[in-house]
Amino acid sequence: MIVLKWLFLTISPCDAAEPWQLGFQDAATPIMQGIIDLHHDIFFFLILILVFVLWILVRALWHFHYKENAIPQRIVHGTTIEILWTIFPSLILMFIAIPSFALLYSMDEVVVDPAITIKAIGHQWYWTYEYSDYNSSDEQSLTFDSYMIPEEDLELGQLRLLEVDNRVVVPAKTHLRIIVTSADVLHSWAVPSLGVKCDAVPGRLNQISILVQREGVYYGQCSEICGTNHAFMPIVVEAVSRKDYGSWVSNQLIPQTGEA
């Protein structure tokens, strides 16, 4: 009974890689939802073309096998069919291009007023996150490192190679600006559920805008080869309500106030 309940009544979004996963992780931002929708649009045409091509191929192999049909035809021209098989693929490409460009340009739209700026700085082999909107001088206010939890320190239920000690806490339903850079070599800050992958280039600040639409915990991994522990510097984003974000920031900042 409990098993049945667990099997059919538990709704948990897929925000981390699953073993043998075939499809996308569940979307948590409009960008990712757009990517998934575009994928569905293109997949429709893909299936049409695939079935058509396979049908032609199998039919040709079956009916024109050399044992059944020893004399091949020597057709060299066929103006009508050549026109058709140029026009139809162009039309299909146009149907694919329309939603594709719509998504591409909407992803590039600049959010005029992000509420928060978070800096993600890649190191070998961990991430540092800086929340500097609360500084009153040049000293670092809210900065922390985010290391992967090694396998031997995992607790029951935690994800191998994906958990970190300090997560990136962000408020849900708020426009965020994430600035990605690196302190040494190339890295890449990627979180599939949020539809984000941004290269961390030393000496360059790359900006991405995201709006996380639901609270939850989202996992990602470094996506640019950066040395021996490239596979062991994951990213975990925890989206919480604005109130909880406010308390978290205050709690992080208080020790500095006490020491001041």
Add this chain to the structure above:
Amino acid sequence: MAEAVSAKTPSLSEQYHLENEVKQVKEDPSDKNTSEETPDEITLKTAPADFRFPTTNQTRHCFTRYIEYHRCVAAKGDDAPECDKFAKFYRSLCPSEWVDRWNEQRENGTFPGPL
């Protein structure tokens, strides 16, 4: 860990020039609010998008804000409140390592920018 805040220490809101008051979440027995009450929502403000830098690469944006702050301070003096907003902008955008390096370069006179 966090000790009790003395009377001389500025409150969290004063220290960080927050627009709204943030209630201290600490174990102060004289606090009339219980520990379950969460702080008021702090206003979330950061450097706005600058249309001089519309693309993904914001390196020049950070650099320009830093220079604007220091030019403002050079023109108006160290404590001018107009310069504060430039300071907030460059602190939000620039990694602290970059800021520290530039501060050092300014002190040495080797800063490669039009201050």
